[in-house]
Amino acid sequence: MSEPKRMHPISIVLRTLKLIKDAIVPLAIAFIALLRDMTKLFWWSPFALVGVILLLSGLFGFLYWYRFTYRMEEDELRIESGIFVRKKRYISRHRIHSVNTSANILHRLFGLVKLEVQTAGGGKEAEGMIPALSKLDAADIQQFVKRKENIGLQEDTENEQIREEWASYRLSFRRLLVAAATSGGTGVIFGFLFAITQQADEVVNINIYSFAYDWLSEQSLLLSILFVIGSLALTWMVAMVGTILKYCFFEITKQGNELFIRRGLLEKREMTIPLHRIQALKIEENIFRQPFGLLAVSAEIAGGATDADKHSFSTVLFPLMKKSELSAFLVELLPEFVVEPSFRKPPKRALLRYLFLPSIITVLITGVLIYSFGGYGLFAIPFILLTIIFSILSHRDAGVSWTTDILMMRYRELTRVTVHVNRKKVQAFYGSQHYFQSKKQLGTLKIAVASGGAKGSRFKVKHLEEHDAEDASDWYSFRS
Amino acid sequence: MKSKPRNRIAVNAKKVWRINASLYLLLPIIAAGVLTYFWNTWSIPDFIIYIAWAIIIASLIFFIWLLPALRWRRWRYEVFEQEIYIQSGIFIVTQTIVPMIRVQHVDTEQGPVLKKFGLATVSVSTAATTHNIPALALEEALELRDRIGILARVEEEDV
Numbered sequence: 001m002s003e004p005k006r007m008h009p010i011s012i013v014l015r016t017l018k019l020i021k022d023a024i025v026p027l028a029i030a031f032i033a034l035l036r037d038m039t040k041l042f043w044w045s046p047f048a049l050v051g052v053i054l055l056l057s058g059l060f061g062f063l064y065w066y067r068f069t070y071r072m073e074e075d076e077l078r079i080e081s082g083i084f085v086r087k088k089r090y091i092s093r094h095r096i097h098s099v100n101t102s103a104n105i106l107h108r109l110f111g112l113v114k115l116e117v118q119t120a121g122g123g124k125e126a127e128g129m130i131p132a133l134s135k136l137d138a139a140d141i142q143q144f145v146k147r148k149e150n151i152g153l154q155e156d157t158e159n160e161q162i163r164e165e166w167a168s169y170r171l172s173f174r175r176l177l178v179a180a181a182t183s184g185g186t187g188v189i190f191g192f193l194f195a196i197t198q199q200a201d202e203v204v205n206i207n208i209y210s211f212a213y214d215w216l217s218e219q220s221l222l223l224s225i226l227f228v229i230g231s232l233a234l235t236w237m238v239a240m241v242g243t244i245l246k247y248c249f250f251e252i253t254k255q256g257n258e259l260f261i262r263r264g265l266l267e268k269r270e271m272t273i274p275l276h277r278i279q280a281l282k283i284e285e286n287i288f289r290q291p292f293g294l295l296a297v298s299a300e301i302a303g304g305a306t307d308a309d310k311h312s313f314s315t316v317l318f319p320l321m322k323k324s325e326l327s328a329f330l331v332e333l334l335p336e337f338v339v340e341p342s343f344r345k346p347p348k349r350a351l352l353r354y355l356f357l358p359s360i361i362t363v364l365i366t367g368v369l370i371y372s373f374g375g376y377g378l379f380a381i382p383f384i385l386l387t388i389i390f391s392i393l394s395h396r397d398a399g400v401s402w403t404t405d406i407l408m409m410r411y412r413e414l415t416r417v418t419v420h421v422n423r424k425k426v427q428a429f430y431g432s433q434h435y436f437q438s439k440k441q442l443g444t445l446k447i448a449v450a451s452g453g454a455k456g457s458r459f460k461v462k463h464l465e466e467h468d469a470e471d472a473s474d475w476y477s478f479r480s
Numbered sequence: 481m482k483s484k485p486r487n488r489i490a491v492n493a494k495k496v497w498r499i500n501a502s503l504y505l506l507l508p509i510i511a512a513g514v515l516t517y518f519w520n521t522w523s524i525p526d527f528i529i530y531i532a533w534a535i536i537i538a539s540l541i542f543f544i545w546l547l548p549a550l551r552w553r554r555w556r557y558e559v560f561e562q563e564i565y566i567q568s569g570i571f572i573v574t575q576t577i578v579p580m581i582r583v584q585h586v587d588t589e590q591g592p593v594l595k596k597f598g599l600a601t602v603s604v605s606t607a608a609t610t611h612n613i614p615a616l617a618l619e620e621a622l623e624l625r626d627r628i629g630i631l632a633r634v635e636e637e638d639v
Contacts, residue, residue: 302607427582427606432574448608456608478562478579 004069004080010110011068011132016061017106020054027053070130072144077117079128091128093145095119097302098258100126100271101138108268113138117145120302167332171250171319179296179320180243182288247319254333259317273315277302279451280459281337281420282314283326290416293323300451314451337420339406343399344471350442350463354395355388362387390414398461400445400468402475409447409461419459425449427456429476431469443469485558485565485575492597493555493615497548499593505539512536557613559624561631564604566611582606583632586625590618604628 027050034046060083068081076090097120101113115138117128130141171179248265259273280300289295298314321329330338346354362384370377394412401408407426410418430446437443446460464472512532515524547570556567564578583604590600600621602613616624 427578427608428611429577430574432569432572434572438573448606450607473575473577477577478581479560 004071005137006069007065007130007132008110008112008134008137009065010106010112012058012061012065014061014106014132015064016057019057019060023053023057068130070141072141077128077141077144079130089128091117091119093147096145097274097277098272099138099142099145100269101135102264102267102269104267107132111135113270115141117141166253166255168251168253169318169329169333171247175320176244176247176250178294179247180240182286182292182294182320183239183243243319247316250319252317252333259333261315261317271315273299273301275334275336278334279421279425279449280457281317281330281334283418283420284415285323285418286415289320294320295323295326296320297326297329300449300457302450336422337406339401339403339408339420341401341408343401343408343410344464344468345399346395346442346463347465349440350465351392351395353436353440353442353463354398355391358387358391359384395463398463400461400464400472402472407447407472407476409445409459411459411461417459421447421449421459423476426476429473431473433466437463437466441466445469445472485556485567487557489552489555489557489613490597490599490615490617491552492599494548494552496593496597496599496615497551498544501543501548505536505543508539509536555614559628559631564611564628566613576611578604578606578609578611580628580631583628586628586632588621588625602628 031046031050034049063083064081067083067086068079070077070079072078072093075094076092077096079089079091081087081089096117098118100116100118102116103113107113111134112132113135115130115133116126119127245265245267247263249268250263251261253260253262257275259275261269261271261273263269278299279302282298282300283295284298285295296319297317299317300314317333318329327338362380366377366380366384368377369380390412393416397410397412397416399410401410405422405424407421407423408418409421410416426447427450428448430448431443432446433443442463443466444460444462445464446458448456448458450456512529515532516529518524519529550570551568554567554569554573558565562580564576564580564583566576566578568574568576583606585605587603587605588600589603594600594615597615598618599615600618602616602621602624604611604613613621613624
């Protein structure tokens with residue numbers, strides 16, 4: 001269908017830079033080592049080394065580009081690459097779920113994109129990748145993959161009509177700032193813990209250098225408070241900048257049976273998510289957002305995330321919206337998931353179960369801390385209180401609800417999560433009970449969903465009323 | 481949920497688990513034996529030897545005597561036309577429903593110990609999970625595998 005094509009020549013530069021980036025640490029070490037040990041005769045050797053490495057990187061960058069071709073042939077996208085070891089990857093376009101593009105600063109300077117092809121196969125890496133090509137060529141590939149729908153539906157006009165039905169949501173700048181300010185939930189907490197451990201380290205040091213002990217212990221309270229506040233503020237800022245870079249110009253559009261997402265300030269990303277690939281919808285209200293009635297919407301997607309975010313397999317569908325806007329958003333973009341929930345919640349007697357384990361664990365940790373650091377360990381006592389509060393909230397928030405097709409599970413870790421799953425997308429359904437639960441007629445529900453790698457994802461609601469858990473599994477059971 | 485799955489796995493499963501557990505415990509037993517042998521030579525404190533053997537005896541009782549029996553008593557399964565229903569667990573009893581239309585493939589496996597008792601494990605995989613039915617009589621396992629294979633052969637939606 002097309003001649004083998006090379007990438008845009010700029011990919012030579014991109015590749016060369018990547019090779020240099022990968023080599024920079026060992027290179028720097030070698031450079032410094034040579035610089036120190038060289039006799040005068042070979043004073044030029046470290047510079048020669050750097051020169052050779054740069055040259056080699058350029059050469060390999062060129063060869064990589066030269067040997068990398070792609071073509072569209074016989075309904076397949078055929079990518080051939082590799083300088084010494086040839087790698088040929090042929091992907092049938094019928095197996096391609098989505099074609100995503102992204103562009104970092106260098107790409108954008110030359111109007112190029114990086115193209116990634118996603119199939120159902122799991123794993124964090126895309127199945128097919130072309131590091132740099134012009135937007136036009138990328139559009140060609142997208143067109144080539146899309147053609148399958150046209151063949152399936154003979155009537156093009158009908159198809160056009162479907163295509164024209166679209167809805168679009170954009171993240172306003174104000175929302176972006178709010179999202180950024182409230183996103184650092186885990187970041188702030190980790191920063192806080194980090195600060196505490198640093199503090200603990202310092203305490204140990206103080207004990208060792210006992211001369212300075214008196215002097216330092218006078219200062220350390222003020223110092224440690226400043227240190228904690230400082231590191232909290234710093235992690236918060238870092239998280240904020242990260243969120244702004246990531247979600248700037250966020251826009252989600254529905255076209256026919258696909259969601260189309262565009263986002264990013266420095267690195268622009270464009271992704272398509274076919275609706276049928278969505279395994280579950282996740283609504284997250286973190287502790288900074290919930291009090292203001294704000295939430296984030298994401299989707300669990302089959303075969304790994306379409307998102308570049310390596311830490312999570314879910315793909316953000318909208319970074320921040322008001323609770324009151326959610327139903328309109330779902331009606332327009334994901335009508336399948338619009339449901340009127342009536343949660344079946346854990347009974348009062350389950351509260352003890354929610355409190356039991358987390359409290360024991362924090363009390364034990366606090367005990368150990370007090371034992372090891374004496375008075376400083378007392379700083380851990382507020383954590384016991386926090387644990388108790390979170391346990392009570394977890395109990396209050398937990399629940400399951402279902403309609404004919406959609407199961408909703410709500411639970412809290414730190415963030416309150418509400419998961420919507422179509423019954424058809426649940427791969428396995430678990431009901432479990434341990435000794436203490438059976439004594440109090442409580443039960444735990446868990447489902448497995450085929451998103452995120454080969455092992456899928458699990459969602460769990462603990463300590464529900466036994467008969468509610470039984471009803472839920474009866475609802476799921478295919479026997480009745 | 482209200483009714484338990486009807487079928488139990490082979491009684492010999494208990495023996496298989498016991499043999500496996502013994503094999504696993506062999507290493508700590510040897511280690512404790514070595515410690516005891518060099519008790520005087522290395523002047524090891526008495527209490528270490530006592531604790532080591534106490535732990536070993538306790539885990540012998542627990543892993544070889546109690547656990548397999550408990551595990552076997554919990555283990556049940558039933559294969560319906562539309563789904564597979566499994567109950568397992570020792571302290572946490574889990575009942576699992578795996579719909580036939582979600583089943584992607586079924587395997588049978590047989591390790592050396594299972595083989596000695598003429599048993600095999602059936603494992604059922606979906607797009608996200610794998611479920612084992614351990615220790616069925618070989619004939620039964622093969623039959624079950626084929627049956628699930630046929631029942632699962634319904635037209636499937638792509639994930």
